Amino acid sequence: MGNNYNIKHNVPEPSSEDIAKFMDFDALLEAHRKIESSQEGGVIRQFTSPREGQIGPRMRRWMVMGAGLAAAAAVALLLIVRSLNDLPTPAQSLAVADAYFAKQPYVNPPLTKVVPAGRPIKVDVAAGATLDLDEGTRLVIPRTAFQTDRGQLIESGEVDIYYREMHDAVDFFVAGVPMSYDSAGTRHYLQSAGMVEIIALQNGQPVGMAPGKTIRIELQSSISAQADGSWPSFKVYHLDATARSWVFHGKSSMLFEEEPQVLITPGMSLEQKINAEKEAILAADPMPQAPAKPVKPDGKSVSFELDLKDGELPLEPGSEEAVASLQEGAIWQVLPNSPAFNVNALNQVWKSARLKRLSETAYELTLLDDGEQLRLLVQPVITGKEFENALQQYDEALAAYQKELADWEKRTGEKITAVEARYLKTEETNANPAPSLRRVRHVFDINAFGIWNCDSPAPLSSNSFRIRVIEDQNGNTYPNQTAYLSDQSGQSIYQLHTGRGSTVYFDSQKEYLLWLLTPEGKIALVKTKAEWAKSNPKKGVKLKVQTINHTIRNEADIRRALNPD
Structure with a gap:
């Protein structure tokens, strides 16, 4: 059978x-x-x-x-x-978290009743205004800077400007603003020196910025020195809620509110001390950069079209400034001193690009694809009628640059002369060490209303742990909502999903606070634990949060709840 x-x-x-x-x-x-x-x-x-x-x-x-x-x-x-x-795989947990956040508004205040209402400031459209605000910030609004939602220029009347600032993790939490930033597939978190939101209304209706007009913002904040005693630089991003991303806009200038001081170490010679202060002056107030003069193709070198501004080819981190300096309508011409390459490689499909500015006209362009790369030394060139337009724009930019350069030379020259006189007066000068915190003004121009962030992107930490469960002292668990993580600097806030297996990135050398909102509107929190760094990635960490029995009515209540000690 x-x-x-x-x-x-x-x-x-x-x-x-x-x-x-x-x-x-x-x-x-x-x-x-x-x-x-x-x-x-x-x-x-x-x-x-x-x-x-x-x-x-x-x-x-x-x-x-x-x-x-x-x-x-x-x-x-x-x-x-x-x-x-065992926990789900990291990929499974990430897919769950991404699906969760995709359903949430990109700007998502967790406590809408706590969000502070901006105060209106009336501005005469025809006259413009320079506004010195209580926060120490200055807004410079030019004349006739507004247009209706239909694109019609507003030439008279008053406009109500609504403005608010955000400077720390509590501000970012209240506003519901995300701080993640993706560049070339790598996730960063924005370490903010200050964030602003600015909108304008006329007769209760939103208005926009007129073409070619910008509002100058001089944002006052405090920044910390880096480990080597130098001061960080900051970039400017505009939040695009529709595209659910931060858009790079340029680099901010920094004006220190007091003379820069530097760390003077024992054993430094008089010359070394003077040079250290000179370097600090030039770092705080760098020399203006000359505009690039447009160049026509020479007709002999290899040239090709590649638009790095349209966003189709992802950029590697650190390329933003070089791309922002490019002239509209330019194509690329390979320089004679560029490494040899196969011209057919230009027809290959590349996954990302890195651009570095080498001089006024020369750039290093690197195209990348899964370990393969093509490195070229190139310069932007302009053809046809576009060249005449670019040449006219260059002449205007050159005149402005020459005036700005003369002002800079006079300003920095006076500061350096004062330093030399002070040190030569007495060779026993004991300069104070660089303070850990400095008051500065971040100066940048905006061309649209909304939320703007002055910050320095930082990659995710290499240290991480995975969540097994989040449970409070009453046995309540929180498996499917948003939690918030911030280190002691308060310059950023990391939003994460509380689901089983979610990954939390942290620096083991820093102290952190992780918190969430309970269904009753209470704050439940936990501080850094040493066992986070030693957890089994397959088993994860059981986070024991403490629910703070404070009623949340305003921002002050949030700050008290997050600092229960």
Whole structure:
């Protein structure tokens, strides 16, 4: 007689309901005990007489098979329980988190009743205004800088400007502003020196910026010195809620509110001390950069079209400034000193690009694709009628640059002369070390209303742990919502999903605060724990948060709840 096997491949994984059907541990234990009671020394007992309970060969075989099946069931159950204890893969958890945040508004204030209302400032459209605000910030608004939502220039009347600033993690939390920034597939977090939101209304209706007009912002804030004593530089980004991203706009200038001081170390000579202060002056007030004069193709070198401003080819981090300096309509011409290359490589599909400015006209362009790269030394060139337009724009920019350069030389020259005079007066001068915090003005121009961020992008830390569960002191868990993480600097805030297996990135040298909102509107929080860095990535960390029994009515209540000590 043939065997009638019913073999099934690719059996689906059991659901939680299926698993629950086989999780009767009491019944399993009772079955195990019955098996033990019929064994002695590992041998199944045989009664002396069938009439007195003797078990024949067939029954003995079934008893052996029953013991084997019970053992197999125990092993299968152990594997199921062990599988349930393991976390989902990082890719699975990331997909869940991305799907969760995709359903949330990009700007998502968690406590809408706490969001401070901006105060209106009336501006005469025809006259413009320079506004010195209570925060120490200055807004410079030119004349006739506004247009209606239909593109009609507004030439008279008043416009109400609504303005607010955000400077720390509590401000970012209240505003619901995301701080993540993706560049060439790499996720960064924006370390902010200050963020502003500015909108304008006329007769209660939103208005926009007129073409060619900008508002200058001089944002006052405090910044910390870097580990080497130097001061960081900052870039400017505009939040595009529709595209759900931050858009690079340029680099801010910094004006220190007091003379820069530098770290003077023991043993430095007089010359070294003077040079250290000179470098600090030039770092705080760098020399203006000359505009690039447009160049026509020479007709001999290889040239090709590649628009790095349209966003189709992702840019590697650090390329933004070089790309922003490019003239509209320019194409690329390969320089004679460029490394040799196969011209056919220009027709290849590349995954990303890196651009570095080498001089006024020369750039290093690197095209990348999974370990393969093409490095070229190039310069932008302009053809046809576009060249005449570019030349006219260059002449205007050159005149402005020459005036700006003369002002800079006079300004920095006076500062350097004062330093030299001070040191030459006494060779025993003991300069103060650089302070850890400095007041500065970040100066930048905006060409649209909305949220603008002056910051320095930082990559995610290499240290991380995975969440197993978040539980408060009352046994409540929070498996599917947003949590917030910030270090002691308060310059950024990291939004994360509380789901099982979510990854939390942190620097083990810093102190952090992680918090979330309970359904009752309370704040539950936990501070840095040493065991985060030692956790098993397959098991994760059980975060024990403390729910703070404070009623949240305003921003001050949030700050008290986040600092319960």
